[in-house]
Amino acid sequence: MNIIFKILIGIGSVIALLLIVALFVKNEYTVQRDILINKKADDVFSYIKFLKNQDHYSKWVMTDPDMKKCFRGADGTVGFVYAWDGNDKAGKGEQEIINIQENEKMDIEVRFIRPFAGVAQTVMTTEQLPGNQTKVNWSMSGSSPYPMNLMSLVMKGMLEKDLAISLEMLKTNLEK
Numbered sequence: 001m002n003i004i005f006k007i008l009i010g011i012g013s014v015i016a017l018l019l020i021v022a023l024f025v026k027n028e029y030t031v032q033r034d035i036l037i038n039k040k041a042d043d044v045f046s047y048i049k050f051l052k053n054q055d056h057y058s059k060w061v062m063t064d065p066d067m068k069k070c071f072r073g074a075d076g077t078v079g080f081v082y083a084w085d086g087n088d089k090a091g092k093g094e095q096e097i098i099n100i101q102e103n104e105k106m107d108i109e110v111r112f113i114r115p116f117a118g119v120a121q122t123v124m125t126t127e128q129l130p131g132n133q134t135k136v137n138w139s140m141s142g143s144s145p146y147p148m149n150l151m152s153l154v155m156k157g158m159l160e161k162d163l164a165i166s167l168e169m170l171k172t173n174l175e176k
Helices: 002-022 041-048 051-056 148-174
Strands: 028-037 068-072 081-085 092-101 105-114 118-129 133-143
Touching: 002 148, 028 148, 041 118, 041 133, 041 148, 051 081, 133 148
Parallel strands: none
Antiparallel strands: 028 133, 068 081, 081 092, 092 105, 105 118, 118 133
8 A cells, every 4th residue: 555655646746747847838839940942932932832732741741641631722822721630640630821922921720630639820931042042931830728838848849850851851852
């Protein structure tokens, strides 16, 4: 009985410590990565504004080749929705184009359903640089309620890595 009591005290202490740490972790998160692509900005933007093209460069989309996809509206235009329902890694959700500034910026709202409900705002921008190079920036921001905000300590690094991998695949595809 004494050992069980000590184990329960230990588990309770760990949970209490995590809940206290979560009090000091921001609820909001932002991650971003950028890359240089050897193509003109209008060519790059013309590719990324079509969400269906993410099938060829988004690490998240590629986590489940058998993912069920559903589309509403005209791809590459405001209001287009790309919905997915995949395995445990891919989860379930949808993303919607909410704003386009042609050849410059696209705002997308991502609504996650599974494994955790949540909403994130993603922005993809293109900037023409000298020598037919384009700087592409991909950012994601959102918030997590207490105590789920504790997960952002781990998730931020994973999201940054996934964005970098996706941008590398985008670069490879466009520079072929």
